[in-house]
Amino acid sequence: MGGPGRRETVGHWAVLSDVPLDLPVRPVLPAMVSALRSAGAAVLVAPPGTGKTTLAPLAVADAVDGRVIVAQPRRVAARAAARRMAALLGERVGDQVGYAVRGERRSGPRTRVEVVTTGLLVRRLHHDPELAGVGAVLLDEVHERQLDADLALAFTVESRAALRPDLWLLAMSATPEADRFAALLGGAAPAPVVRASAALHPVTRIWAPPPRPVPPPGAGPVDRVLLDHVAATVRLALRERTGDLLVFLPGVGEITAVAGRLADLRAGVDVLRLHGRQDSSEQDAALRPGQRRRVVLTTAVAESSLTVPGVRTVVDAGLSRVARLDLARGLGALVTVPVSRASATQRAGRAGRQAPGHVYRCWSEATHERLPAQPEPEIATADLTGFALELAAWGAPDGTGLALPDPPPAAAMTVARQTLSTLGAIDADGRITARGRAIVAAGAHPRLARALLDGAARVGADRAAEVVALLAEESVARPGDDIVAAWRRLRAGTEPAATARWRAEVRRLRAALPVAGDGRSYPDNLPAGDVAGRSAPDGSDRSRRLPDDGSPTPLPDDLAAGLLVGLAYPERLARARRPGGGAYLMSGGTAAELAPGSALAGADWLAVAVADRSPGAPTARIRLAAVLDEATAREAGAPSLRTDREVGWSGTDVVAREVVRLGAIELVERPLPRPAPEAVTAALLAGLRGVGLDLLTWTPAARALRERLAFCRRALGDDWPDVSDGALLAGAADWLGPELATARRRADLARIDVAGALRRLVPWSLAGRLDELAPERLTVPSGSRIRVDYTDPAAPVLAVRLQETFGWADAPRIAGGRTPVLLHLLSPAGRPVAVTADLASFWRTGYRQVRAELRGRYPRHPWPEDPTTAPPTRSAWRRR
Structure with a gap:
């Protein structure tokens, strides 16, 4: 086929030279194609705004046989890139340029360039590792380091090495870590690196920190002072600059907050929103030129691969939202962190794509120098359950030998494998099971796929797909934390954009359900039934009334939702700590609370779908949950339901009991009448030690x-x-x-x-x-037998009246003569007058002073000149 730049058409394909668009990347495209021809793999480094996402795929399609797959980390970017290329060719999307994202595909038999998400590319590689009919794979924005992007890179490199040496592989990045990816792609020798010049138009930086320091948000909300400052900076930029504004904020909540602060902007300015939770039509509206001046509030979704037309100014709040996993509790949290310098450069580049621009950075230049150079890769912080299952499905459970940019953290992988083992997705050696392959085929997080597969037979395929789709597209449940309320809203279609996205996911999941083991399909739905008593008197598992045929009673929608959530997250089944309250204990052992004013407050049981715990917080906050009863909780958490016979020390005495538990939740407690004697002895010993x-x-x-x-x-x-x-x-x-x-x-x-x-x-x-060695008593010269005090083992004490020791030349010794007894010599009134272990020395030196002080006070007691020869006595002289 013709190379890029040649004015010819091969078949029905419009070659790149037909595109009248000159961008900084275009001059290096021949070198890029040449590198691919010679090495089969290459890295293209092109700064933001140079046109790599638009022109590189067209250049590769001009030069290679077969379809060109372009993998994008985000759905909105995949759709936008496809539309942009199709528009340059003067065609509709789905003709020669198409796209495929989860739940939506627009491509056909004539499609030569197909833009897909990295997750979808991973699915295709599992289904067809050879990528039959594909001539080249382009991995865009590899520097973003999302999990699916890392997997797509690793799997494609191995597929090319083992099965398709003719497959071209191009990694595209806007950041300078080219050597790292070149080594991963090249195998024995690094792949060639082709670099494009900087963006065509300069961008002027303006440092605009808040008027006073703002505390870092972490897992909490962004400080209102910063949001006020961002809104004020937008107003300033509107006055000082021309063209449209692109405003970067960490999340949808902050977008809503700043939009509210800008609601009074003068006529002629439209405030639009752009983020990944929107319907595609809403996203497309922000990506089309407007008739009036626009302020587009966006998340990191617009950092790369997207051109928002008309933007001449960027306002950057300087924050990014990333996922963090609490490995000990299995809870994820979205944490707000300072943006990296590389991401800040990406964001600023949005202002210089079509003309010279400006970026207002809401932090100081000194703060900028302290920012991390690169964003933290998702593999270092995220839940790796799905990642680990993908590796197992690929046949490399630990990732050894794969071209992963970074190895997965050992602790996170251990937790992920434990979860997969519990789901039955992998065996003891980490290899994928048949059930694991069914979970992979569902195309959802392993937990949600488990709920879909196991729940469909219990509540019907339609209801299972609807609830799991709601959990997969979590944003459609907002506002509120009640899953069932959100389910009803979506069914009613009161929110068209959210409903459309939800229904698309429902259709996909419904189609992903395999045929049941007996050859029949899962039922479309199952009738709702009444729920019987919540717990049996004996606390056993027979808590739900069974029909005559022995099958469980059909569940109403409320409990069906709770069951499906519980199947996905059995460790988050939660029971109220006290009736009518909002504090709960989850079966995994974590304490959790509802938000104040939650409609779910007062429920005895919840199945928690989303909860997070801020660092240092004593409890987790429940974000999304469904009400259920104990019977349904027992059903959902059956693997963690157990009966324990416990004999232990309670703090005050031995307690012997039989306890039915759902994980950490105690359901039933009864006395244990005949505990094992050895267990009782162990409990008593524990009490002694405690x-x-x-x-x-x-x-x-x-x-x-x-x-x-x-x-x-x-x-x-x-x-x-x-x-x-x-x-x-x-x-x-x-x-x-x-x-x-x-x-x-x-x-x-x-x-x-x-x-x-x-x-x-x-x-x-x-x-x-x-x-003999440690006598309990010693006989003194007076004949008295006096107890020896061994309280201090270093110096046993004999407290004796001084007059009873007359005649002793020295203190007695015990322990076979090794230890002298410490004599406490007492006055006639029993008060100590001397302490000595050397009685002979006391008679010579100390006695005279004692005699002089006490003989006048106790005249009826003897005070001889020579106590060593005087007769001892226990009593005073009698009066005459």
């Missing part, structure tokens, strides 16, 4: 024995038992012995003879020497 040894009754004799044993261990070594708290708790099962084995409750612990139990710790060879 509460402490005070659960036992420590008599004075038991405490004294423990202190004597502690002294022996310190004084005589490790042959003696360790009676510290830690050691006694760790070895409680041994030293408490048979008394513990027969105990059944806390009161039984209090009745144990602790002193007798402690003696079991002493080896038999040492037991007979305990009284």
Whole structure:
């Protein structure tokens, strides 16, 4: 076929030279085609506004046999690119240039260039890895690093290497990471890189930060001060500049808020919206030139591959919304983050596509230098369940050997595989199962595909497709958090744009349902029936009345919606913490709350479809849910329904019970009459370790024995038992012995003879020497037997009246003579007058001072000059 730039027509194909459009990318197109001819793969780097999305596919189609597939990350960009190319050729979309997105296709037998979403390309590669009839695949905006885009790149590279070496593969990017993609495409040697010059028209940057610092939004709402500032900047730009304005905001909520602030703009200015949740006709309206001056409020959908005609000025709020997954709780959240420098450049380029332009950046130049260079790839932050299933379906469960720009995070992949295993989509080795292939074929997130496949047989194919389509096209449920209310609105058709998008998805999902296993199709619908009592008296699974044939009672729409949501998200089945409230516990263990004023408040059970949890928040916020009853919750969450027999320490005593649970939710509790003795013993031990040894009754004799044993261990070594708290708790099962084995409750612990139990710790060879080495009492010179205090094992104390020690030359020693007893010498009134372990030294030096101070106070008691020879006494002299 003719190369680009030749004025000839091959068959009915209008060659590129027939397009009277000169853009910066056009001069490099011959080099691009030459690189593809020689290497089969290439990278085209072209800044925003250079025309790569429009002209490169036409140039490739001029030079290659077969259809040219152009993959775009977004549906709106795919449709817009196809319309733009068709218009340049003077044709209608669906003739030589067509497109295909989820639920919509406009192409025919004459189509040579077909623009598809990256997700749809992945589907086609699964169905036909050879891509029969396709001559080239162009992957546009590969730098955006969406999951489907990464998969499309990896699968196409492998398909070309293994099956289609003749297939041309071109990666197109607006950012300078060309070498990375060249290495991925090239295999043994990097693919050639072709670079186009910058956009034709310059863009002047204007730094316009808010008047005061604005806190980063994170998972919360964007600060109103920033939204006020964006609206004020739009008004300023309208006064200072000509042409249309394109305003970048992080999400639909912010678009609505700023649109409200601009509602009073003067006549002659139209405020339009452009985002991915709109109907295609609404998107197309924003992409067509207007009769009046326009302000187009958009999300990141307009960063690349889209030309909004007439735009001369961009106002950039500097924020982007990205998905984050809480791996521990399985909850996703949309988090608002500062835009990257690369994305800011992309956005600014929208102002210079057709003439010199200006960009008002709502942040400072210093802040700009601190922005990340590139946006974070989706693979690093998103839910990887669908991604992991695609890899398994491709035959590479862990992605090894594929041309993925980044490896998937190990933790996120582990969670994804666990989810897929629970759904029955993969086996123990990570290989896809027949059920997994059915889930892939449904073309929805694996959770939603599971709900579609399993729910269709229960509620009918039509209702299953309708509810799953609502979950897949989540935006059509807004406003409000009640899925059933949204379902009724869509059925009634009160919102035409949302209804049209929903019905298209319903048709697609309905067609995706396979034939049932017995050869019959799923029923179109099943009759709604009355729901019987919500729970059986015994708490068993027989909570829904069954017809005579044993099948479950047909569900009304309300419960059908709840069942389908529960099948998709069984860990989000939630029960109210208290009747009539808005706080719930989800079966996965996460606490959740409804928004204030929610119409769902007061429901005993919810099936939660969408919930998110802000960093640091104690609970998740429920965004979308359906009311259901316990019977339906049991049905939806059947794999997590279990009966546990529990014997444990409750904090105050042993509790033995039988509990029916749905995940973390306790449904039924009843006493366990005959718990296993070993389980009771384990519970008592847990109580001891949790509460402490005070659960036992420590008599004075038991405490004294423990202190004597502690002294022996310190004084005589490790042959003696360790009676510290830690050691006694760790070895409680041994030293408490048979008394513990027969105990059944806390009161039984209090009745144990602790002193007798402690003696079991002493080896038999040492037991007979305990009284010798650590005597309970010592005989003093007066004949009194006085108890030794072993509270401090380092210094046993003998408190004795001074007159009873007359005749002792030195303090007594215990532990086989190793340790002197610390004498607390008392006055006749029992008050300490001296503390010493060296009695001989005290007699020589300290006694004289004590004698001088006390002999006048206690004249009836002896105070001899030489206490070592004086007779000891326990009493005072008698009066004469």
